[in-house]
Amino acid sequence: MNNGYFGAYGGRFVPETLMEALLDLERAFHAAWASPKFRDELHAHLSRFAGRPTPLYRARRLEAAHGLRRLYLKREDLCHTGAHKINNSVGQALLARAMRKRRIVCETGAGQHGVATASVCAMMGLECVVYMGRRDVERQRPNVERMRHFGARVIPVASGSQTLKDAINEALRDWVTNVKDTHYLLGSVVGPHPYPLMVRRFHSVIGEEARRQILREEGRLPDAVVACVGGGSNAIGIFSAFLNDRSVRLIGVEAEGAASVSCGSPGVLHGCRSYVLQDHDGQIRETNSIAPGLDYPGVGPEHSSLRDSGRVRYVSIGDRQALAAFRELSRMEGILPALESSHALAYAPKLKRLRGVRDILVNLSGRGDKDLGIVSGAKHA
Amino acid sequence: MPKKLIPYLTAGYPDSAGFLELLRVAEEQADALEIGLPFSDPVADGPVIQRSSQSALANGMNLPRLFTLLKRVRPQRPLHLMSYLNPLLRPGLDERLRTLARLGFRSLMIPDLPLEESGFLMNRVAKHGLSLTPFLSLETRPARARRILESPAESIYLISVRGTTGIRARFSGETIDFIRTIRGRTEKELLLGFGISAPEQVRQVAPHVDGVIVGSALIDLIDRSRGNLPAITQFLNRLRKGLSREHRHPA
Numbered sequence: 001m002n003n004g005y006f007g008a009y010g011g012r013f014v015p016e017t018l019m020e021a022l023l024d025l026e027r028a029f030h031a032a033w034a035s036p037k038f039r040d041e042l043h044a045h046l047s048r049f050a051g052r053p054t055p056l057y058r059a060r061r062l063e064a065a066h067g068l069r070r071l072y073l074k075r076e077d078l079c080h081t082g083a084h085k086i087n088n089s090v091g092q093a094l095l096a097r098a099m100r101k102r103r104i105v106c107e108t109g110a111g112q113h114g115v116a117t118a119s120v121c122a123m124m125g126l127e128c129v130v131y132m133g134r135r136d137v138e139r140q141r142p143n144v145e146r147m148r149h150f151g152a153r154v155i156p157v158a159s160g161s162q163t164l165k166d167a168i169n170e171a172l173r174d175w176v177t178n179v180k181d182t183h184y185l186l187g188s189v190v191g192p193h194p195y196p197l198m199v200r201r202f203h204s205v206i207g208e209e210a211r212r213q214i215l216r217e218e219g220r221l222p223d224a225v226v227a228c229v230g231g232g233s234n235a236i237g238i239f240s241a242f243l244n245d246r247s248v249r250l251i252g253v254e255a256e257g258a259a260s261v262s263c264g265s266p267g268v269l270h271g272c273r274s275y276v277l278q279d280h281d282g283q284i285r286e287t288n289s290i291a292p293g294l295d296y297p298g299v300g301p302e303h304s305s306l307r308d309s310g311r312v313r314y315v316s317i318g319d320r321q322a323l324a325a326f327r328e329l330s331r332m333e334g335i336l337p338a339l340e341s342s343h344a345l346a347y348a349p350k351l352k353r354l355r356g357v358r359d360i361l362v363n364l365s366g367r368g369d370k371d372l373g374i375v376s377g378a379k380h381a
Numbered sequence: 382m383p384k385k386l387i388p389y390l391t392a393g394y395p396d397s398a399g400f401l402e403l404l405r406v407a408e409e410q411a412d413a414l415e416i417g418l419p420f421s422d423p424v425a426d427g428p429v430i431q432r433s434s435q436s437a438l439a440n441g442m443n444l445p446r447l448f449t450l451l452k453r454v455r456p457q458r459p460l461h462l463m464s465y466l467n468p469l470l471r472p473g474l475d476e477r478l479r480t481l482a483r484l485g486f487r488s489l490m491i492p493d494l495p496l497e498e499s500g501f502l503m504n505r506v507a508k509h510g511l512s513l514t515p516f517l518s519l520e521t522r523p524a525r526a527r528r529i530l531e532s533p534a535e536s537i538y539l540i541s542v543r544g545t546t547g548i549r550a551r552f553s554g555e556t557i558d559f560i561r562t563i564r565g566r567t568e569k570e571l572l573l574g575f576g577i578s579a580p581e582q583v584r585q586v587a588p589h590v591d592g593v594i595v596g597s598a599l600i601d602l603i604d605r606s607r608g609n610l611p612a613i614t615q616f617l618n619r620l621r622k623g624l625s626r627e628h629r630h631p632a
Contacts, residue, residue: 012498015424015492016521017540020520160422165422268470269422
């Protein structure tokens, strides 16, 4: 990380009206992160409100079914509001309060970031506006209801593909307009600096816990860590603790219809230079995935850098395989995974083909209650 | 110096032929023209220009096609290209910059390229005799404003409001103060954009700027009048009068 860049990726490609706000945010974040008082408060909220630490669960029936030696799941689905997203929402809301911004805007795809942010805003007495693609509003109905119960205003976005990309566009437009009193609580490791760095720090707790937990259980590191990648926040969160463990393979699993890292090329979208899905004119392509949280044509800049360095391998999984993994985990372990996390689950068994990969850790980034509509709709497809 | 009226047109909107007609009509009233290359995700734009961009993209507009169209009509006024960064970052950028300069473009206005990120492009653009027009906003603080004013560009784009492009009734006292402050700090050409839609507004700001850019209000009129060219001429003419009347009787 240098001047807002991870290697050749990152930066601050935003309208001038947002530049001072980003510089303020960067200063506020560094000051807060260095402050024991801020860290104590963050820790207290994570343990008492968000439910951390989350357990590490060994999926023995799945191990048996797939002939794996050990398969561990990091249970981020057990976080308050049902996904890892709350780590970042708590952190940024504390920061917004410190910066005296009383109004929060955010985007959401699957609705998990919106629900987490709405919940934290309710707890801290902040105004909350959530932008969500109209298509996602329709397919993630339960999360829309939850946000409204928390007092958030959910604004459906009808432009473009009506998914996460368009929700981010609209949240940015709101922020440009209301920058004086508003904090944009961006929900992934994307966007202009300092978001990719800041969101990474707030989610690094996932990897720190998981590494400690597996060492305590097994006395050794896993051979591979697997996480799904849309913007890539849960993946960065868990990978960050293992980046220096050269023996641990790191695998990012994208959705086949939105495989920015696997199939994209470097470009600039939503304030950062990173891999994006684009046509030959540099127009951003529309994506299509059964998992709204992965349905995004860009990715966090650190992932682009990790792809180029080869430290993380990026693969993709299609809708059908993700659905099969959803059903399998539900049936065999009694856990409903989010369709996003199901992409990581679907890829994990394929790793046993690789020499030396016997213990696998999967980040179960969210729970799947929100997806019952999509899953039952897809039953006979 | 007379104040400049700079109409904005989305390239390829409402279609290729319509765009060329609009270009011709706008040119009669204009001192320069700003041509917007449409982008799929225009975060600095309000609904009107979002729609025109989407529509132009659906018609297949891109930079090579814009070049083909402009070669056909050869506008005589100086041109400015408004484009988000990503559509410019394609292979063959230098060749494209050369073509832009040959077609009469003077500068590139890139709304998602702040000063801090512009280093990689500034020299390449200059090599072809073009410049990057930097933006100043109501939020820009003195230290950064100074650096932006020191950039090699001839003109500065002043963003009149917090927000996206779109139609607004009048400017706040804050906007007027902002423009006057910047006027006091630089001899560079100051072009005011975002939200300019009526002659009264133009009169309000004309004493302090060198030109105004009118975008959403023009596109909106094109939509509402279904491309009625006399209506467009009349609208631009009224804005022009707003500018020049002020010029004769400075406040």
